Amino acid sequence: MRFTGVVAAGLQLSAAVASGASNGQIFLGDNHHNRPGHHHGGKRPNIVFVLTDDQDLHMDSLNYIPLIKKHLIDRGTLFKRHYCTTAICCPARVSLWTGKLAHNTNVTDVNPPHGGYPKFIKQGLNEAYLPVWLQRAGYDTYYTGKLFNAHTIENYNSPYPAGWNQSDFLLDPYTYMYLNATYQRNREPPKSYHGQHTVDVLREKALGFLEEAASHVDERPFFLGIAPVAPHSNVESKLFTVPPEDFDKIPEDEVVFTPPIPAERHAHLFADAKVPRTPNFNPEQPGGAAWIRHLPRLSDANVAFNDHFYRQRLRALQSVDELVDSVVTRLDELGLLDNTYIFYTTDNGYHISQHRLQPGKECGFEEDINIPLIIRGPGVPKGEVSEVVTTHSDLAPTILKLAGVDLGSDGGFEQFGFDGAAVPLNRHELEEAQTSRHEHVTVEFWGFAATEGNLFRDDETRIYLNNTYKAVRVISREYSFYYAVWCHNEHELYDLKTDPYQLNNLLHADAKPPTHLLGVPFEKVIARLDALLFVLKSCKGGTCTKPWAALHPQGNVQNLRDALSPRFDAFYEHEQEKVRYNRCELGYIPDAEGPQFETHGAVYRQGARWSEWV
Incomplete structure (x- = not known):
């Protein structure tokens, strides 16, 4: 009706x-x-x-x-x-x-x-x-x-x-x-x-x-x-x-x-x-x-x-x-x-x-x-x-x-x-x-960015076309991160605990990232954030608020800190599919957005030997 x-x-x-x-x-x-x-x-x-x-x-x-x-x-x-x-x-x-x-x-x-x-x-x-x-x-x-x-x-x-x-x-x-x-x-x-x-x-x-x-x-x-x-x-x-x-x-x-x-x-x-x-x-x-x-x-x-x-x-x-x-x-x-x-x-x-x-x-x-x-x-x-x-x-x-x-x-x-x-x-x-309550926010954008102020340079434009990206914001009392992947596959990471104004992209080619975050090697945190974004970039329904349950259906991971357990290193670093785009588009076209998290019944699976890693 x-x-x-x-x-x-x-x-x-x-x-x-x-x-x-x-x-x-x-x-x-x-x-x-x-x-x-x-x-x-x-x-x-x-x-x-x-x-x-x-x-x-x-x-x-x-x-x-x-x-x-x-x-x-x-x-x-x-x-x-x-x-x-x-x-x-x-x-x-x-x-x-x-x-x-x-x-x-x-x-x-x-x-x-x-x-x-x-x-x-x-x-x-x-x-x-x-x-x-x-x-x-x-x-x-x-x-x-x-x-x-x-x-x-x-x-x-x-x-x-x-x-x-x-x-x-x-x-x-x-x-x-x-x-x-x-x-x-x-x-x-x-x-x-x-x-x-x-x-x-x-x-x-x-x-x-x-x-x-x-x-x-x-x-x-x-x-x-x-x-x-x-x-x-x-x-x-x-x-x-x-x-x-x-x-x-x-x-x-x-x-x-x-x-x-x-x-x-x-x-x-x-x-x-x-x-x-x-x-x-x-x-x-x-x-x-x-x-x-x-x-x-x-x-x-x-x-x-x-x-x-x-x-x-x-x-x-x-x-x-x-x-x-x-x-x-x-x-x-x-x-x-x-x-x-x-x-x-x-x-x-x-x-x-x-x-x-x-x-x-x-x-x-x-x-x-x-x-x-x-x-x-x-x-x-x-x-x-x-x-x-x-x-x-x-x-x-x-x-x-x-x-x-x-x-x-x-x-x-x-x-x-x-x-x-x-x-x-x-x-x-x-x-x-x-x-x-969950500690994450799904962030996503497609298309172009437009400026709304006056133009002060002859070479300045109002429109920037390559503004398609997927990102995740993770916030707790212990940590605060923003992790993004752009449609041309450039990556972005800010540790807002130490960099609250997001001045230092730790994943830029010129950056000097720390050797460790949260007491573990830097790369291990990135692997978890990427897996989290992999779920969230195409999630539906309850998976959008409980993405860790999709990655760990046995329920033994509730947040980023739990996921950092060394027992999951091999899964996140070698088995889990990574976020990547196939091309840039001005709108949501799944074929452009690389591999997607797929569901089989109540359990999400993507490129992992679950019996070994969950």
Whole structure:
């Protein structure tokens, strides 16, 4: 059964169970009122989800939004180790709303043929993502702001995004025009808001949906998604009004990136703010891998412009700060705040001048993948910072769990095929997760990287085509690594315990790596990280959160430290297949990505004599 628009406004739970999900059924069970997320006499909680665009964690943006600090950070938990798995808008958003990694959604870019709203539709995901599941579980669903890239004034109704009782979407090619936004409400035609600030327009739409949701809350709980475009660059482009096959014919000067445009009332703020001068800010020595390692140092004029770009981002975020304040205040006035979970995150991170990079994202550095996640709600510890590892693919199962949906004993993999696991929210879960939760993040990217600042050299380009890579981020109290393999088979490794700013690629030809890591020869750690990435680069479902179980099905390895036992040396160093690409591609084409981890029943096998090594 397919749900679109206002359909299912009065959906009964029994009908939800009978209909099932498009890729599995949703069960609440007879005892669902006793599950986490049920409060106030058995009422299921409401959920508000604020999703910004390109917001950083590592350039201190959270220090410039005092109202969000007051309402969310001080009254909830900040998840310090939250990651997007693909550092670009549309793939990150699709992973967030489906609970699946980009190699399993095959939405890997912002535009067709490899991404964007048309690819989301083509992959059948319009019938298998969070709002559809929430409606089937008896929730009213509302959304306003940016949903996906390449969701345009031409294709917004072919088909309409499914799963929303009411919606008011930003549409391309006007999505990133701060003073010329076009929104499209329910089944109405698109409407231009020329001359009005896009976040101010969004604020009124969000409050209107909140009032509508509150009028039915005694019968049905609600989910409200709010997605401001800030602090993304301001973009004026013809890119989304031409057929995909003609994208490469658009002159560069017809895709104009400028710093974000704040509301006039905020334009004077933070006059002295500068990009934090961390050790990786425009470093004297080149670093990284691939095209990044060949970047020249930024000129003084370039640095000055990038500081201006940074200030404009901070100013643009002030409207988001006010938006969140308005929503929280109205929830309180309506008597709904105590039974509402509020999520605040962004699609991906951002860099400005780190590693000599112009403003942008799409890299595997911490600036691009480690992003804000704040959650406030019933039972969530107040004013705390958690270091458990979480990712965007964890958020859909988290929200369904709060909604009372039975995810199954393994976190929901059987029903939904989630590649993530629900985020621990109460104090007991958070304490337990410190020792039991996985320690890794799958990181992946395809295609090109684009810079968004001004060009200061005649030989500078906006597009770097060889930006396809797979990587794994591993974090524990003892160790912290980032390991990557690029599509031209260059390797990259950072030990973030000793090199937190990722300046020293230990696998570059010019590097002088240590002889030992974690008390064992350096090469043995690399062999384990490569095997871990080999599983994760094509994992599905539970294997994405429990990859060591695929390598060691007897269950005797739970983490990197366990895998370093010398009894496994021969397996990892001589038997296990290595990560390698056959060629570079702009999208997910398995044939280009070298050998894949294959499953036979419940056990994964790849080039190893399991009876000897497990």
